[in-house]
Amino acid sequence: xxxVIVITSGKGGVGKTxxxxxxxxxxxxxxxxxxxxxxxxxxxxxxxxxxLENRIVYDLVDVVEGNCRPKQALIRDKRxxxxxxxxxxxxxxxxxxxxxxxxxxxxELKEEYDFVLVDCPAGxxxxxxxxxxxxxxxxxxxxxxVSAVRDADRIIGxxxxxxxxxPKLIINRLRPDMVKRGDMMDIEDILEILAIDLIGVIxxxxxxxxxxxxxxxxxxxxxxxxxxxxxxxxVRRVRGENVPFLQLYKNSSIFSRLKKIMxxxx
Amino acid sequence: MSKYTVEFKGTKEGVTIxxxxxxxxxxxxxxxxxxxxxxxxxxxxxxxxIDVGGRQLTEAEQERLADVLAKNSKLxxxxxxxSAERTAEFSPAxxxxxxxxxxxxxxxxxxxxxxxxTLRSGQSIHYPGNVIVLGxxxxxxxxxAEGDIFVYGTLRGIAHAGRGGDRSASVVALRLAPTQxxxxxxxxxxxxxxxxxxxxxxxxxxxxxxxxxxxxxKFAL
Numbered sequence: 001x002x003x004v005i006v007i008t009s010g011k012g013g014v015g016k017t018x019x020x021x022x023x024x025x026x027x028x029x030x031x032x033x034x035x036x037x038x039x040x041x042x043x044x045x046x047x048x049x050x051x052l053e054n055r056i057v058y059d060l061v062d063v064v065e066g067n068c069r070p071k072q073a074l075i076r077d078k079r080x081x082x083x084x085x086x087x088x089x090x091x092x093x094x095x096x097x098x099x100x101x102x103x104x105x106x107x108e109l110k111e112e113y114d115f116v117l118v119d120c121p122a123g124x125x126x127x128x129x130x131x132x133x134x135x136x137x138x139x140x141x142x143x144x145x146v147s148a149v150r151d152a153d154r155i156i157g158x159x160x161x162x163x164x165x166x167p168k169l170i171i172n173r174l175r176p177d178m179v180k181r182g183d184m185m186d187i188e189d190i191l192e193i194l195a196i197d198l199i200g201v202i203x204x205x206x207x208x209x210x211x212x213x214x215x216x217x218x219x220x221x222x223x224x225x226x227x228x229x230x231x232x233x234x235v236r237r238v239r240g241e242n243v244p245f246l247q248l249y250k251n252s253s254i255f256s257r258l259k260k261i262m263x264x265x266x
Numbered sequence: 267m268s269k270y271t272v273e274f275k276g277t278k279e280g281v282t283i284x285x286x287x288x289x290x291x292x293x294x295x296x297x298x299x300x301x302x303x304x305x306x307x308x309x310x311x312x313x314x315x316i317d318v319g320g321r322q323l324t325e326a327e328q329e330r331l332a333d334v335l336a337k338n339s340k341l342x343x344x345x346x347x348x349s350a351e352r353t354a355e356f357s358p359a360x361x362x363x364x365x366x367x368x369x370x371x372x373x374x375x376x377x378x379x380x381x382x383x384t385l386r387s388g389q390s391i392h393y394p395g396n397v398i399v400l401g402x403x404x405x406x407x408x409x410x411a412e413g414d415i416f417v418y419g420t421l422r423g424i425a426h427a428g429r430g431g432d433r434s435a436s437v438v439a440l441r442l443a444p445t446q447x448x449x450x451x452x453x454x455x456x457x458x459x460x461x462x463x464x465x466x467x468x469x470x471x472x473x474x475x476x477x478x479x480x481x482x483x484k485f486a487l
Contacts, residue, residue, distance in 0.1 A: 150387055153404050157386030193404055193422075195384060 002033075002110040005117050005238070006135035006164075010151030012122030014143045015172040018208060019231075020119040021049045022219040026235030028083035029220060032114040035074065037086045037106075039131040040121035041096055044088035051078060051215020052085055061089040064101040070108065079220070084113075094126045099133035106134025115238075124158060132159065138167040139199065139238075144174055144185040149193055156196060168199035170234065175204045176248045200234035202227050203248050270297045274305060280313050280344070287319045287349075291327060295334050302338035313344040320349050374434070376413045385409070385423065394430075405445055414438070420462075424448070428471075438468040442478065452476055 007020045017040075024036045038046035041061065047053040058073035063086070070086070077083035089096065102118075109116045120131035132138065138159050142152040152169075159167050171190060178184035191198060205227035211218045218228040219235070226246065233243045271289035275282050285294045316331055323331070323346065332343050377395030384399075387406025391397060396413035407423035409415050412430045414437070421439035426448035428435025433450045443462050447454045447469050454469075454476040466481040 150406055153387040154406060157389050160386075192420075193402075195402075 002112075002114045002116060003137060004106045004110050004135045005115065005137045005139060006120050006132050007117060007139045007141060008120035008128065008131065008155055008159075009122065009141040009148070010124065010155040011142070011148040014141050014148050015170075015202070016122075016141050017045045017049055017119050018212065018217075019139070019141050019170060019172065019202075019234075020046060020117050022217045022228075022231040023235055023238065024050075024083055024085075024115075024117050025077070025080060025217045026219040026232055027115050027238070028077065028080035030235065030239070031082065032239075033082045033112070034115045034117065035084045035086060035109050035113045037109075037116065037118045038088040039097075039102070039118050039127060041088045041127065042090065042093040043121065044090050046119050047075075047085060047087045049212050049215065049217070050085055052087075056087045059087045059089040060105075061092050061096045063105060064097050070105065094121065094130065097130050099129050102130045102133040104134075124154065128155075128158075132162055132164060135164060138164045139170055140167045140194075140196070141170045141172055142190065142194070143172050144179070144187075144190060146185070149185070149190055152194055156194060167196055169194060169196050170200045170202065171198065172202045173204040174201055174248065199237050200230060201245060201248060202230040202234075203246075270301055272297045272301055274301065274309075280315065281309060281341070282315045282317050282347075284317045285319055285321070291321070291323075295330060298331070299334050299338050302335065302341070306339035306341070309339065309341055311340045311342060314341040315344050316346050318346060318348055322348070374413070378413070384419065387423075403444075411435075417442075433471045436468050436470045438466070438481065440466045442467040442469065447476055449476055 007016050007023070009016050020036055024034050027034045036046060036050070037060065038044050039060070040046070047056060052075050055075045058068040060073070062068045063070050063073050073086055074084040075087065077085065106116055106118070118131050118135060121127035140152050140155060142148045156167060159165065171187060174187070175184055179186045187198070187201060203226045205218070205225055207218055207223070207225040208227055211221070218225050219231040221228050226248070230246055233246065236243045271286040271294050273284045275284060283298070314335070328346055331346065335341055335343050378398060379393050379395065380398045380400065381391065382400045384401035385391070385403045385407035387404050390408035390410070392410045394412045396416070397409050397411040398416045398418070399409070400418045402419040403409060403417055403421045403423040403425070405422045408426070409423070410426045410429050412432065413427065414435050415425045415427045417425070417439040419439070420441040421437070421444050423444060424446045425437045425444050427437045428450040431450050435449050437447060437449065441463055443456065443460075445455065449469065449471050452471055452474065467478050468481055469476050469478050471477070
């Protein structure tokens with residue numbers, strides 16, 4: 001029996017889709033059987049980021065409406081044959097699916113796959129409610145900006161109310177140089193407000209943009225990108241491993257504070 | 267007007283026998299015996315308290331009371347009380363815990379709710395009384411209380427105390443950093459660029475404005 005994990009944020013543009021793609025590929029690289037579900041109906045992106053947009057025949061709405069069987073809609077990844085994508089519909093909107101239908105679909109998929117990752121749309125309305133309906137766990141993505149943190153806090157409250165009470169946090173697009181100058185929130189500031197467990201920190205990296213345009217998630221590239229390494233570490237933590245955090249800060253006192261927060265004593 | 271010096275009254279606590287203030291003790295005992303004989307069947311084996319008014323009875327006298335009760339009825343004596351105890355039991359001051367050594371001035375009583383968790387953005391509490399939060403109140407969260415608000419954590423959201431017009435209401439927090447503060451009908455916001463305070467503070471109305479003071483100074487409420 002697999003696990004259904006929803007990747008959500010509240011705020012748009014913080015990296016949910018990028019994270020879903022990278023986690024999916026990363027898990028498949030380690031041999032796990034993975035399905036990615038794009039729940040952003042009407043504004044689908046996961047297919048583009050994975051480089052699979054030309055292969056879409058059926059989509060999520062086709063599946064819940066019974067026009068096809070789930071297997072017919074799943075698209076196998078180009079590189080990893082244990083990784084599949086269930087794309088969203090582009091010509092419909094989020095009212096085309098109900099939470100009950102999502103719950104049923106996720107329950108069915110997790111019988112056969114080790115991980116079902118649901119890419120949640122921005123917002124707190126029907127799209128969000130659909131995406132969390134079938135989930136066992138939640139990952140919250142935020143950037144180190146006040147507005148994103150505010151939205152993440154709202155989401156955590158809503159997840160608690162929906163009994164998804166122990167979400168883990170991913171801080172994306174951190175710029176250590178700006179943090180050092182005091183121009184950007186640091187990890188401690190964010191954790192003070194959100195007060196949930198941190199599962200990963202991804203530094204801002206140009207290579208992400210390049211990889212998105214190419215449809216090749218960074219996690220698979222062996223070109224020394226810090227963001228790729230960060231995603232690989234998150235993948236291992238999702239599987240239950242205790243992995244030390246990357247040293248993003250050159251200032252050792254900040255890093256040792258970080259280690260202290262994480263409970264990883266030196 | 268009863269010609270007897272004792273009177274039976276049913277109260278919340280059960281049956282209480284009141285002894286007339288200025289009557290002599292012997293007369294009380296006689297009347298008690300007579301009344302008990304009349305009423306014993308009615309009261310059966312209930313517990314009963316005897317209120318002896320302003321009298322200070324000796325032990326011997328208390329024993330004689332108990333005796334009369336036992337000889338003339340099946341009532342069970344639960345206790346003897348004096349009028350001093352009687353008022354003390356029921357006065358609001360005694361209920362509050364005031365004793366002769368401690369006078370509680372300037373205190374407010376009211377309903378309270380204790381919330382043992384952090385309030386997140388978008389969550390709000392409306393309560394007809396005092397609100398106590400053991401946790402933080404994040405930006406975007408809201409507390410609206412008719413009474414006072416106490417946050418044992420960092421208050422970063424909106425707090426509205428004294429909703430309903432109580433201008434003596436206050437907002438207290440370990441770290442008072444709300445986006446907006448409201449007491450009764452007065453609204454105030456933190457100055458832009460203010461740093462997070464490093465000591466507990468409270469907010470109150472003075473001269474139609476909201477003032478903030480550190481908790482270590484005397485409460486000016």
